[in-house]
Amino acid sequence: MVKVRQGTSAEQKQRDLYKRIVTKAEGKPPRLRNAAWAFFAGGIVCLIGQAITDFWAWFMDVSTQQAGDPTVATMIFIGALLTGLGVFDNIARRAGMGVGVPVTGFANSMVSSALEFKREGLVYGVGSRMFQLAGSIIVFGVVTAFVVGVVAAVADLFL
Numbered sequence: 561m562v563k564v565r566q567g568t569s570a571e572q573k574q575r576d577l578y579k580r581i582v583t584k585a586e587g588k589p590p591r592l593r594n595a596a597w598a599f600f601a602g603g604i605v606c607l608i609g610q611a612i613t614d615f616w617a618w619f620m621d622v623s624t625q626q627a628g629d630p631t632v633a634t635m636i637f638i639g640a641l642l643t644g645l646g647v648f649d650n651i652a653r654r655a656g657m658g659v660g661v662p663v664t665g666f667a668n669s670m671v672s673s674a675l676e677f678k679r680e681g682l683v684y685g686v687g688s689r690m691f692q693l694a695g696s697i698i699v700f701g702v703v704t705a706f707v708v709g710v711v712a713a714v715a716d717l718f719l
Contacts, residue, residue, distance in 0.1 A: 594656050601651075601658025609635055609663075632663055639667030644675065669693040 612634050616627035642648040648668050652659050659665070673692045677685035691698065 597654065598656040598658035601655030602661060603658075605659055605661050605664060608638075635663045636667040639664035640671045643668045643671040666694055666697060669697075 609631060613624055613627045613631040616622075616630045616634070617624045620627065620630070639648065642651070648659070648664075652668070660668075670690050670693075673694070674686045674690040677689040679685060680689075
Protein backbone atom coordinates (compact mmCIF):
# COMPACT_ATOMS: atom_id res chain seq x y z
CA MET A 561 0.00 0.00 0.00
CA VAL A 562 1.26 3.43 -0.90
CA LYS A 563 1.55 6.01 1.88
CA VAL A 564 -0.49 9.09 1.14
CA ARG A 565 0.08 12.45 2.73
CA GLN A 566 -2.76 13.68 4.89
CA GLY A 567 -4.95 16.41 3.41
CA THR A 568 -4.17 15.68 -0.25
CA SER A 569 -6.55 14.81 -3.03
CA ALA A 570 -4.91 11.38 -3.25
CA GLU A 571 -5.98 10.74 0.34
CA GLN A 572 -9.54 11.73 -0.52
CA LYS A 573 -9.52 9.40 -3.55
CA GLN A 574 -8.28 6.58 -1.33
CA ARG A 575 -11.11 7.21 1.17
CA ASP A 576 -13.68 7.26 -1.62
CA LEU A 577 -12.32 4.00 -3.04
CA TYR A 578 -12.45 2.42 0.41
CA LYS A 579 -16.06 3.57 0.91
CA ARG A 580 -17.10 2.11 -2.44
CA ILE A 581 -15.44 -1.22 -1.64
CA VAL A 582 -17.09 -1.40 1.78
CA THR A 583 -20.50 -0.43 0.39
CA LYS A 584 -20.23 -3.06 -2.34
CA ALA A 585 -19.15 -5.76 0.14
CA GLU A 586 -21.93 -4.97 2.64
CA GLY A 587 -24.78 -4.92 0.19
CA LYS A 588 -28.17 -3.39 0.82
CA PRO A 589 -30.13 -4.51 3.87
CA PRO A 590 -33.50 -6.06 3.03
CA ARG A 591 -35.49 -3.22 4.58
CA LEU A 592 -38.88 -4.20 3.21
CA ARG A 593 -38.49 -7.79 4.39
CA ASN A 594 -37.27 -6.63 7.82
CA ALA A 595 -40.21 -4.23 8.12
CA ALA A 596 -42.64 -7.00 7.17
CA TRP A 597 -41.13 -9.38 9.75
CA ALA A 598 -41.31 -6.67 12.44
CA PHE A 599 -44.91 -5.87 11.50
CA PHE A 600 -46.06 -9.49 11.68
CA ALA A 601 -44.04 -10.25 14.82
CA GLY A 602 -45.52 -7.21 16.55
CA GLY A 603 -48.96 -8.34 15.45
CA ILE A 604 -48.36 -11.80 16.89
CA VAL A 605 -47.21 -10.29 20.20
CA CYS A 606 -50.36 -8.15 20.29
CA LEU A 607 -52.51 -11.17 19.37
CA ILE A 608 -50.98 -13.12 22.25
CA GLY A 609 -51.57 -10.15 24.54
CA GLN A 610 -55.21 -9.94 23.49
CA ALA A 611 -55.66 -13.69 24.06
CA ILE A 612 -54.17 -13.32 27.55
CA THR A 613 -56.48 -10.36 28.24
CA ASP A 614 -59.50 -12.38 27.15
CA PHE A 615 -58.33 -15.30 29.33
CA TRP A 616 -57.95 -13.11 32.43
CA ALA A 617 -61.31 -11.42 31.76
CA TRP A 618 -62.99 -14.83 31.52
CA PHE A 619 -61.07 -16.41 34.41
CA MET A 620 -61.61 -13.53 36.86
CA ASP A 621 -65.04 -12.61 35.50
CA VAL A 622 -64.10 -8.95 34.97
CA SER A 623 -64.16 -6.54 32.05
CA THR A 624 -61.34 -6.60 29.51
CA GLN A 625 -60.23 -3.19 30.79
CA GLN A 626 -59.80 -4.59 34.31
CA ALA A 627 -57.97 -7.61 32.90
CA GLY A 628 -55.29 -5.28 31.50
CA ASP A 629 -53.15 -5.25 34.66
CA PRO A 630 -52.72 -9.01 34.97
CA THR A 631 -52.13 -9.12 31.22
CA VAL A 632 -49.22 -6.69 31.50
CA ALA A 633 -47.78 -8.71 34.38
CA THR A 634 -48.15 -11.93 32.37
CA MET A 635 -46.49 -10.43 29.29
CA ILE A 636 -43.59 -9.15 31.43
CA PHE A 637 -43.25 -12.62 32.95
CA ILE A 638 -43.26 -14.28 29.51
CA GLY A 639 -40.66 -11.81 28.19
CA ALA A 640 -38.46 -12.34 31.25
CA LEU A 641 -38.80 -16.12 31.06
CA LEU A 642 -37.94 -16.22 27.35
CA THR A 643 -34.91 -13.97 27.99
CA GLY A 644 -33.75 -16.16 30.86
CA LEU A 645 -34.04 -19.27 28.69
CA GLY A 646 -32.10 -17.56 25.89
CA VAL A 647 -35.00 -17.72 23.46
CA PHE A 648 -35.95 -14.02 23.35
CA ASP A 649 -32.70 -12.95 21.64
CA ASN A 650 -33.18 -15.54 18.90
CA ILE A 651 -36.74 -14.35 18.32
CA ALA A 652 -35.66 -10.70 18.35
CA ARG A 653 -32.87 -11.38 15.87
CA ARG A 654 -35.44 -12.64 13.39
CA ALA A 655 -38.43 -10.43 14.25
CA GLY A 656 -36.56 -7.18 14.83
CA MET A 657 -38.38 -4.43 16.66
CA GLY A 658 -41.66 -6.29 16.33
CA VAL A 659 -40.94 -7.96 19.68
CA GLY A 660 -39.49 -4.78 21.16
CA VAL A 661 -42.99 -3.74 22.19
CA PRO A 662 -42.62 -1.75 25.42
CA VAL A 663 -43.74 -4.51 27.79
CA THR A 664 -41.69 -7.38 26.38
CA GLY A 665 -38.74 -5.11 25.64
CA PHE A 666 -38.83 -3.83 29.23
CA ALA A 667 -38.71 -7.36 30.60
CA ASN A 668 -35.89 -8.26 28.22
CA SER A 669 -33.81 -5.24 29.26
CA MET A 670 -34.19 -6.05 32.97
CA VAL A 671 -33.41 -9.75 32.73
CA SER A 672 -30.54 -9.26 30.26
CA SER A 673 -28.83 -6.82 32.63
CA ALA A 674 -29.41 -9.13 35.58
CA LEU A 675 -28.02 -12.16 33.74
CA GLU A 676 -24.99 -10.27 32.52
CA PHE A 677 -23.87 -9.44 36.05
CA LYS A 678 -25.05 -12.53 37.96
CA ARG A 679 -21.45 -13.68 38.52
CA GLU A 680 -20.95 -10.62 40.75
CA GLY A 681 -23.55 -11.90 43.22
CA LEU A 682 -27.17 -11.29 44.03
CA VAL A 683 -26.78 -7.87 45.63
CA TYR A 684 -23.90 -6.23 43.77
CA GLY A 685 -24.58 -8.00 40.47
CA VAL A 686 -28.20 -8.86 39.88
CA GLY A 687 -29.82 -6.45 42.32
CA SER A 688 -27.82 -3.36 41.47
CA ARG A 689 -27.54 -3.90 37.73
CA MET A 690 -31.06 -5.16 37.00
CA PHE A 691 -32.42 -1.66 36.55
CA GLN A 692 -29.37 -0.32 34.72
CA LEU A 693 -31.34 0.25 31.53
CA ALA A 694 -34.87 -0.19 32.81
CA GLY A 695 -34.41 2.29 35.67
CA SER A 696 -34.58 5.30 33.39
CA ILE A 697 -37.71 3.90 31.79
CA ILE A 698 -39.35 3.54 35.19
CA VAL A 699 -38.31 7.03 36.30
CA PHE A 700 -39.62 8.71 33.16
CA GLY A 701 -42.82 6.66 33.32
CA VAL A 702 -43.48 7.65 36.93
CA VAL A 703 -42.67 11.32 36.31
CA THR A 704 -44.88 11.40 33.20
CA ALA A 705 -47.75 9.73 35.08
CA PHE A 706 -47.40 12.30 37.87
CA VAL A 707 -47.42 15.24 35.45
CA VAL A 708 -50.43 13.88 33.58
CA GLY A 709 -52.22 13.30 36.90
CA VAL A 710 -51.55 16.87 38.03
CA VAL A 711 -52.72 18.29 34.70
CA ALA A 712 -55.88 16.17 34.84
CA ALA A 713 -56.58 17.27 38.43
CA VAL A 714 -56.13 20.94 37.55
CA ALA A 715 -58.30 20.52 34.46
CA ASP A 716 -61.05 18.96 36.63
CA LEU A 717 -60.98 22.02 38.90
CA PHE A 718 -61.64 24.40 36.03
CA LEU A 719 -63.99 22.32 33.89
